[in-house]
Amino acid sequence: MPKSSIDSTASAVARLIEIGRKQVDDFGIACVVNVASGEYRSEFDRSIEYFTEEELEEIVGGFREAGFYTDVFVGEDSFIRWVDGGGLNHFARNRTLVYNTAQTGSAPGRKSLIPAFCQLHGISTLNANPYAVSLSRQKFHVNxxxxxxxxxxxxxxxxxxxxxxxxDRRPPIGRIVLAKASFEAASIGLEKRSRFEFTGAEDEFLEELVAELSQPILVQEFIEGREAETPVLCQGNDVLTLDPVGISIGGEKNPGSLFLDYSRVCNDDYGFYDFAPNEQDLAHRLKAIARQVVDTLQFGGFARVDVRIRDGGEPLVTDVATSPHLVRHSAYGHRFANLGGRSAMASALVGLAVLNKNKNIVEER
Known part of the structure; x- marks a missing residue:
């Protein structure tokens, strides 16, 4: 990747951070989140997507460290009741930006409730629009x-x-596949036996997953090789891709047949590494693919595109995210570690929302 391209990306991110930092006296942040109540019970426990107290502090601390007044609402109901009770009229700043990760329940589309509520009431958000949020959680439709x-x-x-x-379409006999929940993230439902050679006799196992997860199951061709995640900052029709972040599993940068199952994700049992320095051509291709993905799916704000890379160098998109984790142990946390840390990441997110033509930042007073 040419040095000029690297410099221009860094310059663009720095501009977003600067724009965001200029908003601290005008905008306040309303964080709508779920908080985990205890230990995770099984690989089907959806609360793995909820913030721990430590992760919540990382997110809220990032906004506050950047200078933004920030309130926290645990669960969608508390935020909706606050708005209906006139809370926006008494907020500590003239204008409000909502950052949502809440997704109470198990139904498809659940994570779009707050974005849709905010859109209905003319409240600006730091997330993608409700359609994009719902679409991103339907893995078969995205694929x-x-x-x-x-x-x-x-x-x-x-x-x-x-x-x-x-x-009535099934995988070819003999293909190695990965059975995934259709509407979940954070490897919910994924265990070691989720990867298997398809023989045509797996309906009983798949039916078990349907019953446990209350949803259809995506049976995806398993890509043996490396894994990478590309952070993408979406501003209307303009897309800024950060360098892909490699994922190491079991200490291996090429995990081969290993993958991020529920146990690994639950315990942060995987690492990150800089992908671009030694493979600039491949990194450039991953960034180009990520731009195509978010343009096709019309994402906004911070997004992420995940790929597996065959040993021959062929990348294939395996997942997407419109609300990627922004904690330290994440692709975004890894990439922003050299860009100013969590406060810079929070400022960039706000700066992106202010610039994004599709956000329609509104005057609330």
Whole structure:
């Protein structure tokens, strides 16, 4: 990757940070979150996506360290009741930006409730629009859309339940596949046995997953090789991609047949490394793919595009995120460690919202 490209990216991020820092007297932040209540019970426990007290402090601390007045609302109900009770009229700043990670329950589309509520009431957010948020959590639909426009992604099949496959299409016999929850993130439902050679006799196992997760199961071609995540900052039609972040599993930068199952994610049992310095051509390609993805899916704000890379160098998009984790142990945390840390990341997020034409920042007083 040419040095001029690296410099221009750093300059663009610095500009976002500067713009964000100029908003501290005008904007306050309302963080709508779920907080984990205790230890995770099983690989089907959705509370792994909830913040621990330490992670919540990282997020809120980032905004406050950057100078933003910040209030926390635990759960969607508390925020909605606050707004309905006139809370915006008594907020400590003239204007409000909502940062949402809350997703109470198990139904598809649940994470779009607060973005949709804010859109209805003309409240500005730091997240993608409600449609993009819902779409990003439907893995089969995302995969189908990406493949339809020529973006490289693994072949996927959809087990609906009760022995039924969508369009009666199944993986080829002998293919190594990964069985994933359709509407979840953070490796919910993924365990070691989720990766297997398809023989055509797996309906009983898949039916078990349907029952445990209350949703259809994505059966995705497993890509043996490396894994990387590309942070993407989306500003209307302009897309700023940061350098891809490599994922090491079991201490291996090329994890081969290993993958991020629930146990590894739950225990932060994986690492990050700088991908670009030694493979600039591949890093450039991953950034180009990430731009195509967010342009196709019309994401906004901070997003992330995940890939697995075959040993021959072929990258395929395996997942996307519109609310990527912004804690220290994350691709964003790794990338912003050299850009000013958590306060710079919070300022950049605000700066991006202010610039983003689609956010329609509104005057509330």
């Amino acid at each position: 189908a859309i990406l493949r339809s426009v020529g973006i490289p992604a693994p072949e996927c099949h959809w087990y609906v339940g009760e022995g039924r496959w969508l369009a």
